[in-house]
Each structure stands twice: as C-alpha cells, then as structure tokens.
Amino acid sequence: MKFGTKAVHAGVEPDPSTGAIMTPIFQSSTYVQASPAKHKGYAYARGANPTRTALQKSLAALEDGKHAICFSSGMGATDAVIKLLKPGDEVVTSHDLYGGSYRMFKHVFEKYGIKFHFLDLTNIENALPYVNSNTRLFWLETPTNPLMNIIDIAAFVALAKKNKSLVAVDNTFASPYLQNPLALGADIVMHSVTKYLSGHSDVIMGALVVNDDNLHRDLHFIMNSCGAVPGPQDAFLVLRGIKTLHLRMDRHCSNGKKIAEYLAGHPKVGKVYWPGFADHPNHSIAKKQMKDYGGMLSFTLKNDSIEMATLLMESVKLFSLAESLGGVESLINHPVSMTHASIPKEERLKSGLLDSLIRLSIGIEDDEDLIGDLEQALEHVI
Numbered sequence: 617m618k619f620g621t622k623a624v625h626a627g628v629e630p631d632p633s634t635g636a637i638m639t640p641i642f643q644s645s646t647y648v649q650a651s652p653a654k655h656k657g658y659a660y661a662r663g664a665n666p667t668r669t670a671l672q673k674s675l676a677a678l679e680d681g682k683h684a685i686c687f688s689s690g691m692g693a694t695d696a697v698i699k700l701l702k703p704g705d706e707v708v709t710s711h712d713l714y715g716g717s718y719r720m721f722k723h724v725f726e727k728y729g730i731k732f733h734f735l736d737l738t739n740i741e742n743a744l745p746y747v748n749s750n751t752r753l754f755w756l757e758t759p760t761n762p763l764m765n766i767i768d769i770a771a772f773v774a775l776a777k778k779n780k781s782l783v784a785v786d787n788t789f790a791s792p793y794l795q796n797p798l799a800l801g802a803d804i805v806m807h808s809v810t811k812y813l814s815g816h817s818d819v820i821m822g823a824l825v826v827n828d829d830n831l832h833r834d835l836h837f838i839m840n841s842c843g844a845v846p847g848p849q850d851a852f853l854v855l856r857g858i859k860t861l862h863l864r865m866d867r868h869c870s871n872g873k874k875i876a877e878y879l880a881g882h883p884k885v886g887k888v889y890w891p892g893f894a895d896h897p898n899h900s901i902a903k904k905q906m907k908d909y910g911g912m913l914s915f916t917l918k919n920d921s922i923e924m925a926t927l928l929m930e931s932v933k934l935f936s937l938a939e940s941l942g943g944v945e946s947l948i949n950h951p952v953s954m955t956h957a958s959i960p961k962e963e964r965l966k967s968g969l970l971d972s973l974i975r976l977s978i979g980i981e982d983d984e985d986l987i988g989d990l991e992q993a994l995e996h997v998i
C-alpha cells in the first residue's frame with residue numbers, strides 16, 4: 617500500500633461484533649477471563665488495549681516497521697528508550713535537541729550513571745572522538761528543534777553498526793510522511809505523536825517503532841513495567857488524525873516553503889532556518905533523506921533584540937503564541953523562554969540558539985492570510 621492508503625486503512629478493521637467502521641474506544645481497564653490466564657489477548661489495559669493496538673498497527677505501517685508501542689507522551693517514549701541502558705553506558709546526541717529531551721538526559725538520567733555527549737552532529741567527524749566501547753546509543757533528532765539542522769541518519773547508522781550501538785531517531789518534526797529512519801537502518805523511531813500524527817492539538821502521546829523482535833520485547837517490558845501508557849480516547853483521536861496525515865503534510869510543506877521564502881526576502885528579517893533552502897548547510901542530506909522539507913521554520917530579526925522579537929510575537933493575530941507544533945493551526949513560539957528554557961544559556965549559544973530566535977509551526981490555513989499576518993506584525997518591528 618502507498619502512504620495515503622495506509623494512513624486511511626492500516627491497522628483498522630471493522631469491529632467484528634457490530635461492523636462499526638471506526639475502531640471503538642475500548643474504555644475498559646480489565647477484561648473478563650474464561651478461566652485463569654485464558655483470555656482473548658487482553659487482560660489488563662496497562663499491558664494492552666484494543667483501541668491502542670489498532671493505533672500501534674497503524675503507526676508501525678506508516679513507518680514501514682514491524683512493531684509500534686504507544687506511550688502517554690513523547691517524553692514517556694524517550695524515557696523507555698533510555699531505560700534500555702545501564703550505568704556506564706554512553707549516549708551520543710546533539711546539542712540542539714528538544715529542550716525536554718535535554719532536560720531528561722541531563723537531569724534525570726545522568727544521576728543514574730549514564731553519560732550523555734551533546735555535540736554538533738551536523739558533521740559526523742565531531743562525534744568520532746566520543747565514540748567508544750561504552751557508546752550504546754546514538755540519539756538523533758532531525759530536523760532539529762528549533763534550528764532546523766539536518767543530521768545524516770544513514771551515516772550515523774553506518775558508524776553505529778561498526779560500534780554495535782543502537783540508533784534512535786526522534787522523527788517528530790518530519791513525521792512518517794516525510795522521513796522513515798528504519799528504512800535508513802535506524803533501530804528505533806520515536807515520535808511525539810502529540811504533533812503531526814495527532815495533528816489537531818488535542819492529544820499528548822508518544823510512540824516508538826522498531827523492526828527487531830527482541831528490542832520490541834524489551835521496550836514492551838519497560839512500557840508494561842513502568843506504565844506510561846495512553847488512554848483509549850486519545851488512541852481513537854490519533855487514529856482519526858492519521859487518516860489525513862498525508863494531506864495535512866502536503867499543505868504544511870507548501871505553506872512552509874512560501875513563508876520561508878517570504879521571510880527570507882523581508883528587509884527586517886535576519887536569518888531564516890529552513891532545510892529547503894539550497895544554501896542550508898545540510899540541504900543535500902535533507903533532500904536525500906526527506907520527501908519534502910516540512911512546515912517548521914525559525915528566524916531571527918535583523919534588529920536582534922529580545923524586545924523586538926517579543927513585540928512581533930505579541931502583534932500576530934492569526935498565529936497563536938503557544939508551545940507545541942504540528943497542528944492544523946499556525947503557532948509562533950519563542951524557544952529561549954518557552955520550549956527550550958531548560959537549556960542553559962552557554963549550552964544554547966554553542967548551538968547558535970539566539971535570544972531573538974522565533975520558531976513557527978506553519979499550519980494548513982491559506983498562505984496569503986499567514987503571510988498577511990506576519991507582514992502586519994513585522995510593521996511593528998523597528
């Protein structure tokens with residue numbers, strides 16, 4: 617099946633007891649057993665729930681993977697991956713990853729004896745001095761949040777294979793429509809399902825997709841033991857969101873391109889970070905590993921002051937000033953004080969995350985209206 621057909625049909629069967637075309641919301645915490653331990657595949661809903669099972673099948677199909685496991689948030693999914701590790705293990709990751717991932721790695725897991733190296737992974741050479749026999753995991757996020765850097769997944773997979781390490785890719789920004797890390801050899805794909813997969817800003821959820829049966833068994837064990845599972849209502853909403861993922865992504869991408877080009881030509885705008893530009897430092901890798909460039913972009917103002925950035929963010933009318941991304945409505949965000957506030961300034965500046973950086977999640981509205989809104993907001997900027 618091609619992607620759009622999978623988005624509509626994968627994992628979803630008419631309900632056998634009623635014929636309902638939509639997967640029912642199985643709002644049940646436990647399941648009656650015919651005799652002890654004899655059941656129909658569902659015993660207690662932390663372990664498995666039929667609405668969640670349908671969603672997991674759909675997610676696995678979208679990523680061309682064998683197994684998917686859903687979690688109560690993207691961070692819950694990431695937490696499960698790091699719990700595969702033991703004290704003394706080391707992780708190579710990037711220095712401009714999502715602030716919440718940085719916070720978890722640094723402030724939750726470092727004290728359990730796991731070592732994280734936060735590096736500029738846009739050039740694989742930078743990672744080489746940090747790879748050793750303790751390197752158990754490469755945690756890649758590409759495109760990165762919020763600077764839209766691109767990391768060469770296939771190149772890191774080759775390095776990891778030589779070192780017998782795992783590669784996990786946070787594929788949230790691209791969505792499975794634009795990028796499939798398992799096909800490039802990665803071991804684990806992580807999604808903040810909250811974003812494009814759900815698509816309507818009404819759910820918090822995460823997911824992992826893998827091919828390897830043993831890895832699936834271990835991650836499922838962690839999920840069931842630690843219990844960060846989502847509820848069936850949310851699974852239903854995401855199943856519904858996924859049916860239009862391909863249509864939404866096409867519009868996010870075309871709007872993203874128009875807005876990136878508009879901002880790049882604006883006299884008050886400094887730098888625009890968008891991997892679709894031919895002069896983006898890793899444009900050729902983005903072109904190789906992504907189907908299109910997505911609806912996320914960031915920019916600075918020529919007048920690089922936090923006051924002007926704030927004025928712009930207070931002046932937009934159609935864009936909503938809010939955290940998160942990937943929904944149908946356009947959002948504007950100030951990473952330094954919002955999504956990335958947990959990253960210390962020295963660490964931020966190393967990756968070029970300036971005080972005045974503004975991040976946009978471009979929705980699926982009409983591009984003329986979005987550009988008109990930015991135009992009027994930029995008029996306030998001196």
Ligand SMILES: Cc1ncc(COP(=O)(O)O)c(C=O)c1O
Pocket residue numbers: 689690691692714716717757761786788789807808809810820821822940
């Ligand atoms: C790239 C990325 N990864 C992970 C997360 C965390 O996901 P969640 O908010 O669903 O826990 C986010 C949230 O913004 C994100 O942007």
